[in-house]
Amino acid sequence: MKIYSSAVAPNPRRVRIFVAEKGIQVPFEDVDITRAVNRQPQFRKDINPMGEVPVLELDDGTHIAESVAICRYFEELHPQPPLFGVGAVERAAVEMWNRRMEFHVLLPVAQVFRNTSEFFKGRIAQVPQYAEVCRAAAEKSYAWLDEELAGRRFIAGDQFTIADITALCGIDFGRVSKIRIQPGHKNLARWREEVSSRPSAKA
Numbered sequence: 001m002k003i004y005s006s007a008v009a010p011n012p013r014r015v016r017i018f019v020a021e022k023g024i025q026v027p028f029e030d031v032d033i034t035r036a037v038n039r040q041p042q043f044r045k046d047i048n049p050m051g052e053v054p055v056l057e058l059d060d061g062t063h064i065a066e067s068v069a070i071c072r073y074f075e076e077l078h079p080q081p082p083l084f085g086v087g088a089v090e091r092a093a094v095e096m097w098n099r100r101m102e103f104h105v106l107l108p109v110a111q112v113f114r115n116t117s118e119f120f121k122g123r124i125a126q127v128p129q130y131a132e133v134c135r136a137a138a139e140k141s142y143a144w145l146d147e148e149l150a151g152r153r154f155i156a157g158d159q160f161t162i163a164d165i166t167a168l169c170g171i172d173f174g175r176v177s178k179i180r181i182q183p184g185h186k187n188l189a190r191w192r193e194e195v196s197s198r199p200s201a202k203a
Contacts, residue, residue, distance in 0.1 A: 020200035106170030
């Protein structure tokens with residue numbers, strides 16, 4: 001078993017943090033996405049036809065792509081500590097908040113980078129105007145999330161979950177495009193300081 005990863009992309013980091021929280025030892029193989037190794041025909045044929053990382057490769061040759069799918073696999077094998085919640089209501093709440101963090105934090109932040117960075121120039125059709133729409137959406141989401149965190153310790157409640165991992169990776173990646181927590185976002189800053197101090201955040 002191993003995980004094809006990248007040290008510079010936010011989605012592989014989500015998996016690294018998740019695995020670290022679980023205390024699972026899994027080898028990671030870095031894929032040089034700066035040289036588009038993940039986009040090469042051989043990678044697409046043998047590992048992931050979407051040309052993306054992370055990808056979990058099992059001992060029988062099975063490949064599981066998509067960050068949350070990989071995390072769910074490990075949650076099933078190692079349910080403690082529970083990072084997807086416990087019981088129907090809690091699991092649904094964690095799912096809800098993780099999706100919100102994907103759609104309203106990580107995705108707009110990533111789209112700013114994708115549509116403005118030299119890294120993607122020539123690789124995808126870039127629309128700088130759309131990047132600015134996404135920047136405004138991300139900044140609005142930061143303000144909204146700051147208000148939400150006034151009443152609880154973590155994103156989905158009192159326990160650290162995958163929703164916190166997704167939010168942390170999105171917010172940290174935002175700094176590349178100069179999307180930052182503002183001085184008035186006291187609750188969001190408090191939350192980020194706490195989750196960033198966890199050993200897993202350095203994974």
